[in-house]
Amino acid sequence: MKNTFRTALALAAAGVLALTGCSDPGTDADTGGPVDWPAQDTDLTGTVLTIWAAQNSNTVPEGVVAGFEELTGAEVEIVTIPDPYEQGIQTKVATGDKPDLAFWQPTASQLTALNASQNLQPLDDAPWLDAYKPELRDITGILDDTRYAALITTPAVQGVYYNKEVFAANGVTDIPADWDSFVQLARDLKEDGVTPFHEMAADRWGTQWWVQVQLADATADGLWDRVNANEEQFTDPTVQDAIETYQGLIEEGLFNEDIKTATFEDQGAALLDGDAAMVMQVNSFFGQLQSLADTETLDRKIGFFPIAPSGNVGTFVPDQANALVAFKTGDAERESAARQLLSYWLGEGYEDFVNDQSTVSLQSDVETPADVPEALLSVSDSLADSVGSMQALAIANPDLYIYLADMIQGTKTPAEVAEATQSQFAELAKAQGAEGF
Amino acid sequence: MSTNTTLAKGAARRRRHDHPLWFLIPALAVLVVFFFVPTLFNFVYAFTDWSSFKSAIGFAGIDNFVSLFSNGTLLNALKVTLVYAVLVAVFQNVFGLALALLLERDTRVNRAVRVAFFIPVVMSALAVGYIFQALLKPDGALNGILGALFGTEMAIPWLGSTTWTIVVVAVIHAWKWMGLSMLIYLAGLKTIGEDVLEAARLDGADRWTMFRAIRFPLLAPAVTFNVATALLGSMNGFDIVQATTEGGPGGTTELLNIFIFRTFGQGLFAQATTMSLVLFLTVTILAFPVIRFLRKREDVL
Structure with a gap:
């Protein structure tokens, strides 16, 4: 009896082990040849498509999807994946769960994180590419010379949002043309009793922009290519100095007194009320301002200029709401329908989309609606000659912002920030199998 | 006291005869699949290079622990x-x-x-x-x-x-x-x-x-x-x-x-x-x- 039991147990264990073998459940890829792009109005009755969206992007596709459903008879479900969105999607995809389309940050690091060559449909010959304004066509969404993401709205740009009324009250007429005059302006404002900069170390994520904008010139010179190849590191002078400069500005007292506890919400209110003159931020900050004031007030009060060491160069950082990716689901019919939806979105449906969303148009033939605030137009104008951010160009996206927030709280020195960032970056690069790590 | 123990022993023996041990297999299989295997894999994956970046999972030794x-x-x-x-x-x-x-x-x-x-x-x-x-x-x-x-x-x-x-x-x-x-x-x-x-x-x-x-x-x-x-x-x-x-x-x-x-x-x-x-x-x-x-x-x- 005992022996039977033991045999049964052994058999059961062996069976389970044989069944489960050591493999990634997220693998089922076939790399097909060139794909066809169905006409935008091909009948799709009976086809059901799923779009994954985040809490802040789930209303973006509504109008487009309704138009597409009416035109083709397809059924499109928009599924909200709760925050943290990127983590949620990565986990789902790693365990074999995939939608047809998803909002996704179209950067090299985030496309790598999704294992793009295995999981995503290439969009290389997409019919809408020539409709883009030429300078925006290839700005992002490309990994290893293959296009995986379709850009639908203007990527965010890191730069300075300023309070026009505070500038006027202190006799500032020209916006600073380079880093030195930018810092000088801050010192002058401080002398006049104005808080020049506002930072929100309690919410942490905004801290990284200050370091990244200082790297714009180095980026143009190939900084991230060298970092990606492990030829240059975060601990080398280029990045290290930028971190130290940031800390120097904080220690000099150019920031708000409550820098350690201030939040994203505080930052919006502070700039709008004129408690601080300038904020280094990205587009989502303007979204925050829009929730606090109407377009007319914002046009009167808030301006934007990009900044870099050598001049007014922006650093762009596309986010999840800016683009979509199409998944290889293994179902040829649905994959083709997903491509068709993208063609419609950036084709016939695009004009309605930008009007519906009051957003800046990416296409030469589609007008930007008149109710887009001025600051956002400045942001979009700065895109043409902007350079990529760490998120856009580095193969991995380390938690630089957390370490910088630690520095502001006093638990890390600038050298430790660079070390922690580098070691995390190397860990991620190694996991990707990048050469040189 | 002694009668009690004999009784209990007898009862246990009879129960064993009523229910052969292999009756346990369905329950055991569920336990193994949903409990032991996930726990075991929690150990196994620690020694691999599983990541979201690639599909293959390779053995990595104690690399993860060292780093x-x-x-x-x-x-x-x-x-x-x-x-x-x-x-x-x-x-x-x-x-x-x-x-x-x-x-x-x-x-x-x-x-x-x-x-x-x-x-x-x-x-x-x-x-x-x-x-x-x-x-x-x-x-x-x-x-x-x-x-x-x-x-x-x-x-x-x-x-x-x-x-x-x-x-x-x-x-x-x-x-x-x-x-x-x-x-x-x-x-x-x-x-x-x-x-x-x-x-x-x-x-x-x-x-x-x-x-x-x-x-x-x-x-x-x-x-x-x-x-x-x-x-x-x-x-x-x-x-x-x-x-x-x-x-x-x-x-x-x-x-x-x-x-x-x-x-x-x-x-x-x-x-x-x-x-x-x-x-x-x-x-x-x-x-x-x-x-x-x-x-x-x-x-x-």
Whole structure:
């Protein structure tokens, strides 16, 4: 009896082990040849498509999807994946769960994180590419010379949002043309009793922009290519100095007194009320301002200029709401329908989309609606000659912002920030199998 | 007595004949598939290079352990986790015992108040975290109340100190779970015989002596359970700290689970698994001596 039991147990264990073998459940890829792009109005009755969206992007596709459903008879479900969105999607995809389309940050690091060559449909010959304004066509969404993401709205740009009324009250007429005059302006404002900069170390994520904008010139010179190849590191002078400069500005007292506890919400209110003159931020900050004031007030009060060491160069950082990716689901019919939806979105449906969303148009033939605030137009104008951010160009996206927030709280020195960032970056690069790590 | 044992043995033998052991196989299969295999894989994946970046999973030896231990973040997170667990164990038991003693008598008011203190236990931990985060903000309700009491503007960042925030979040954790400790201490107090207490009273013991010399020692089983569950449960803490501080300020409340969550989110699945293995081992290593020590205390009785 005992022996039977033991045999049964052994058999059961062996069976389970044989069944489960050591493999990634997220693998089922076939790399097909060139794909066809169905006409935008091909009948799709009976086809059901799923779009994954985040809490802040789930209303973006509504109008487009309704138009597409009416035109083709397809059924499109928009599924909200709760925050943290990127983590949620990565986990789902790693365990074999995939939608047809998803909002996704179209950067090299985030496309790598999704294992793009295995999981995503290439969009290389997409019919809408020539409709883009030429300078925006290839700005992002490309990994290893293959296009995986379709850009639908203007990527965010890191730069300075300023309070026009505070500038006027202190006799500032020209916006600073380079880093030195930018810092000088801050010192002058401080002398006049104005808080020049506002930072929100309690919410942490905004801290990284200050370091990244200082790297714009180095980026143009190939900084991230060298970092990606492990030829240059975060601990080398280029990045290290930028971190130290940031800390120097904080220690000099150019920031708000409550820098350690201030939040994203505080930052919006502070700039709008004129408690601080300038904020280094990205587009989502303007979204925050829009929730606090109407377009007319914002046009009167808030301006934007990009900044870099050598001049007014922006650093762009596309986010999840800016683009979509199409998944290889293994179902040829649905994959083709997903491509068709993208063609419609950036084709016939695009004009309605930008009007519906009051957003800046990416296409030469589609007008930007008149109710887009001025600051956002400045942001979009700065895109043409902007350079990529760490998120856009580095193969991995380390938690630089957390370490910088630690520095502001006093638990890390600038050298430790660079070390922690580098070691995390190397860990991620190694996991990707990048050469040189 | 002897008849009893023979009877029991006979019954057991008969039962064995009624139900052959292979009847266990369906249940065992379920247990193996849904419990043993996932646990086993938690160990196996720690020795691989599983990540979201590629499809193949290769054996990586102790690579993950070496890089984790050479990088100070893991040790820091482990230290924070231990400090947090000890603080929670202390606060939760002090609060729970105090409540149990206060609400010991079975009056109608006490019953209602016990329910009130038990409500946080059944609340969502994330909700508790977000509520406290709102209360403790520099412009939050607590500072508002203090400001009104003292007649001055208060803007204390309760969750902003790199030294004291961990104490604050431990208190929040203890606040949430103190109702459960209270309940167990109340049950423990009920088991103490009235005759023992009466004898003590006749010997002239005052309330403090009664508590110190009789009631607290007799509560030993309840203390064992409460301390062990609070200590080992809070080693696995995540939700409350994530909702209040996300590991900040300056990484001083970054529990191991928050670190694991962050690593997993980066797509480094194998490293995250390695950390959860480290956490599992730490909890195990800690559990045995703690429980043995607490059980020894019970034997003294």
